[in-house]
Amino acid sequence: MEYNKFCVTVKEKVKEALSESVSVEVRDITKNNSVILQGLTINTAGENISPTIYLNDFYEAYEHGMTMDTIVNEVVRIYRENRIPDRMDVSFFTDFEKVKERIAFKLVNFEKNEDLLKTVPHIRFLDLAIVFYYLMEDSTMKCATILIHNDHAKSWGKDADELWEIAKENTPKLLNCEIKDIVEVLKDMLGQSCDDFSENDVLGIENSGGMFVLSNKSKVNGAACILYSDVLDEFADEQKADLYILPSSVHEVIILPAKNSDDSPKLKQMVEEVNDTQLEEQEILSDNVYYYSRAEKKVVLCS
Numbered sequence: 001m002e003y004n005k006f007c008v009t010v011k012e013k014v015k016e017a018l019s020e021s022v023s024v025e026v027r028d029i030t031k032n033n034s035v036i037l038q039g040l041t042i043n044t045a046g047e048n049i050s051p052t053i054y055l056n057d058f059y060e061a062y063e064h065g066m067t068m069d070t071i072v073n074e075v076v077r078i079y080r081e082n083r084i085p086d087r088m089d090v091s092f093f094t095d096f097e098k099v100k101e102r103i104a105f106k107l108v109n110f111e112k113n114e115d116l117l118k119t120v121p122h123i124r125f126l127d128l129a130i131v132f133y134y135l136m137e138d139s140t141m142k143c144a145t146i147l148i149h150n151d152h153a154k155s156w157g158k159d160a161d162e163l164w165e166i167a168k169e170n171t172p173k174l175l176n177c178e179i180k181d182i183v184e185v186l187k188d189m190l191g192q193s194c195d196d197f198s199e200n201d202v203l204g205i206e207n208s209g210g211m212f213v214l215s216n217k218s219k220v221n222g223a224a225c226i227l228y229s230d231v232l233d234e235f236a237d238e239q240k241a242d243l244y245i246l247p248s249s250v251h252e253v254i255i256l257p258a259k260n261s262d263d264s265p266k267l268k269q270m271v272e273e274v275n276d277t278q279l280e281e282q283e284i285l286s287d288n289v290y291y292y293s294r295a296e297k298k299v300v301l302c303s
Contacts, residue, residue, distance in 0.1 A: 006059050018042070109284065120147060168229070171228070175216035175222075214253050
């Protein structure tokens with residue numbers, strides 16, 4: 001079945017499966033890096049917030065043998081588990097005093113988000129951009145966020161620089177960072193099957209001096225932790241070395257103490273290969289490698 005026909009069929013069958021009076025729509029949703037996904041939204045009378053269920057992965061599963069009935073049942077399950085049954089009061093978002101304590105920042109690729117950046121307050125950082133969002137605190141919304149657009153900032157009378165001053169204080173408090181040895185991270189992910197794994201197996205660089213993963217505790221948009229005050233400075237002092245920073249995704253970076261000769265060409269090749277083969281397009285942060293200088297206390301692009 002062709003993809004567009006698949007989306008229409010899922011939409012119709014989901015509407016049939018729900019006994020309640022609902023409207024079901026398929027919309028194009030622009031995600032990070034200008035990736036456009038097809039999202040199914042289910043709206044019930046009296047509700048003004050609805051989860052978006054993306055159909056692209058379901059189509060891939062369908063092509064690999066998942067039945068239409070199974071897909072529809074899974075979509076309905078996701079909707080019922082994530083719906084917010086009461087109408088949410090969103091008027092609070094017009095009052096800056098009510099939102100300022102939960103304004104945070106994240107990093108996105110500058111060139112890949114050219115159209116988005118025309119509509120949101122942002123600050124350029126190397127080949128990236130710092131953008132701002134509101135982190136919902138309602139437990140029913142889990143890690144839901146509202147991206148801050150130009151019209152929001154204008155209504156608050158705030159510009160990007162003012163939002164940055166607020167967000168750089170809030171974000172480390174709301175989303176604490178952590179640095180873990182990459183081998184421990186792999187063991188957590190894979191269990192004891194990687195007991196003999198080493199950093200050299202990952203990099204192919206002898207005497208790498210250790211690899212570490214930096215992210216926030218939610219593991220969402222954790223690459224922004226490289227801008228947390230003193231995080232890189234303190235870690236570089238602990239390692240007694242400058243640092244290579246590998247943007248493994250928007251959610252985390254890999255830190256490698258720079259204790260040897262210039263490894264940046266090999267590291268850049270590795271980042272590009274991971275981006276090409278292991279990540280969804282919307283998860284990519286950059287193909288470049290960064291370098292943190294202890295002396296200058298500054299992150300720069302590796303040439």
